[in-house]
Amino acid sequence: xxxxxxxxxxxxxxxxxxxxxxxxxxxxxxxxxxxxxxxxxxxxxxxxxxxxxxxxxxxxxxxxxxxxxxxxxxxxxxxxxxxxxxxxxxxxxxxxxxxxxxxxxxxxxxxxxxxxxxxxxxxxxxxxxxxxxxxxxxxxxxxxxxxxxxxxxxxx
Numbered sequence: 090x091x092x093x094x095x096x097x098x099x100x101x102x103x104x105x106x107x108x109x110x111x112x113x114x115x116x117x118x119x120x121x122x123x124x125x126x127x128x129x130x131x132x133x134x135x136x137x138x139x140x141x142x143x144x145x146x147x148x149x150x151x152x153x154x155x156x157x158x159x160x161x162x163x164x165x166x167x168x169x170x171x172x173x174x175x176x177x178x179x180x181x182x183x184x185x186x187x188x189x190x191x192x193x194x195x196x197x198x199x200x201x202x203x204x205x206x207x208x209x210x211x212x213x214x215x216x217x218x219x220x221x222x223x224x225x226x227x228x229x230x231x232x233x234x235x236x237x238x239x240x241x242x243x244x245x
Contacts, residue, residue, distance in 0.1 A: 114166050115164060115169065120169055121242075124169075124227075124232060124240070125240055127237075127238040127239055127240065128161060128240065129238065130238065131157060131161075132157050132158070132161040132238075133236065135154050135157035136154070136174060136222070136223050137176065137223065139176065139187055139196060158170070158171070158191065169227075170191065171191055171225040171226055171227055172191060172208055172226050172227060173191050173209050173226045174189040174191070174224065174225055175187075175188050175205070175209050175212040175215075175216040175223065175224045176188075176224070177217055177223075180198060182201075183201055184199065185199060185201040185213075185217070186199050186205070186216050187199065190209075208228070211226070211231065212226050215233050215243065216233075220233075220235060221233040222234050222235060222236045229245055230243060230244045231243040
């Protein structure tokens with residue numbers, strides 16, 4: 090079973106998707122071009138520090154992570170934001186990957202061979218690739234993000 094490291098229930102979490110979008114709606118080629126853009130160093134640092142443990146003890150750290158995602162993609166409408174993020178876990182055995190469920194702002198670490206939620210499971214093998222820092226999971230694609238911020242699209 091997955092282990093919640095935040096100690097909060099989805100009903101009390103502040104969902105990433107609760108933000109109000111005021112930017113013009115990007116769609117089609119414009120949305121794809123925006124999602125292909127290189128990710129910032131601040132965003133990569135925020136996501137890759139999940140194993141550092143600060144988010145476990147500090148709700149402010151969790152909010153900072155959610156805010157980093159919002160700031161990285163401010164012009165992307167709510168329905169086009171990632172459903173979640175999957176990354177290699179460096180806590181050690183038996184944990185293999187961790188996820189950030191953007192709808193409930195829940196961070197969970199998963200053991201080897203422990204299934205992730207169906208939409209996130211498809212990103213596990215990509216997240217384990219040493220060339221990627223993490224994988225953003227969307228309804229119709231995966232976007233693998235390298236440590237340099239470069240993105241690679243995997244359409245489903």
